[in-house]
Amino acid sequence: MTPLPSTAGDLPVLLPFRVSRTRARFTLGPVRAWLLGAWLAGLVLVMPALAQGPDAVLSPLQVILRWAPLLLTGFAFNVAISLVAMLLGTGAGVGLGLALVSEGPILRRVAWGLTQFFRNVPWLVLLFFVMFLVPFQVTVFGLRVPLPDWIKATVGFALPVMANVAEIVRGAVRSVPATQWEAAESLAFTRRQTLFRIILPQCLKRMLPPWMNVYALIAMATVQASIVGVTEMLTLTAQVHAAEGGRPELFAPLYGFALLCFFLYCYPIDRLTARLERRFETA
């Protein structure tokens, strides 16, 4: 069952439902974005160097170049955490979202409670919650499975993703016109068939931009893992700073480098999201 192709003569009812964009964007092309990034990098790297004087041990730029492989490994770890958290969170979130639109009132209530809870608790608090209250190892059938802290942190990030994805699923299913349900019913589809073969395929497109938004948010949130003791980019940045003698003028370039890495990773995602939103809006 594929959605009917829309033609010029369609009644308004048959036209795809339009979700209005809440966050309007301005245009800043990829090229200019990278130029901006490079400019910021220059600002962050060169300015302290100028302020520093000639008798410096190692200029901030040299320090960053020297430690870039280590810092970028840390960044890759952040990305890995965010990807796994997104995978887990999306899997659980789709299930929770379907529970939110289910017919059973008890299931719906429970799912609603869970969603509200995990959406409204600060992510850092949730992270503390998982880090402190989940044991460092679990025993399954007499087999001891260690749970390293980064796995726990990933689960900690997956929980808010789950709640947000559930809301996205619910919103997308609700945005499909009720006539679609009625039409499917009159064609003798069961509820399950209607959901999986008619409603959800239409929702996929609609869910993609907000889903990518959630991903960008979780990618940026992974640095919070450093607060609870996971060794990722921010932890490494602090260690690099200490290794270079803890010079105070190195703070700005080092944290600036971290900002730059995340900017260059998240900004293209943001642009792509905006582009998809625009395309689906006019489609």
Next chain:
Amino acid sequence: MDAVPNWFRGLYETTGYNFTVFYDPYDWDRYVNGLKTTLLLAVTTILASIVIGAVGALLQGGPSRFLRGLVNGFVVVFCNTPPLVQIFFFYFGLGTLLPATQTADGLRVPLLDNVQWAIVALALFAGAFNVEIFRSGIEAVPRTTVEAAESLGYTRLKAYLYVVLPLALRVCLPALNNNLINLLKTTTLAYAIAVPETLYAVKQIWSESQNVLEMMIVLLATYAVLVGVLVWLMHRWERALRIPGYSR
């Protein structure tokens, strides 16, 4: 007056659930101070970020190419980098570059302390999102309304203040609502630079009193109440601002 402490002491003796905050005055003090700091952070950053958003949106629609570019750059950078790294960058990076005074004992007294830096960083972070939110609201104000204001002799600033912004505010309140709730939750990040807000105070209590689970429950309940109060206030504001007939 002693009913509550006694009840919680009794609860500890009978069940082992040790809610020290409710019967130990020392822990209670720390908790209340943490709550006060969180409220201070939340109120100041919410107000500052709304102002940043309104001013930024005004400049973004302005005639100056330079200012427009500046605001665009600010929004793009602050929306796409982690708030925690922003806080570190401001507090450690800029904080050490700024001039500082010294006390009589030779201790370094920075220009801004950690609470103030947290306020600055969080306000800028949320302000960047608010610029976008206000801009989308301003776009929803019909062009004819602005023209009508101009024909009545309003200057650009006056038209913005008295005509465009009040109407735009009503359109973008739901989005603003979301962002301010998010900001309230983001204040926990100030924990990382040792601002003694609720999370920090609660962490101190549970490390000393060995009651992680109980304090976690208190912490979650605290944020649930804070978010609830903010949502309630924003909804009241939304209702108070509603113009009959002017809403979708």
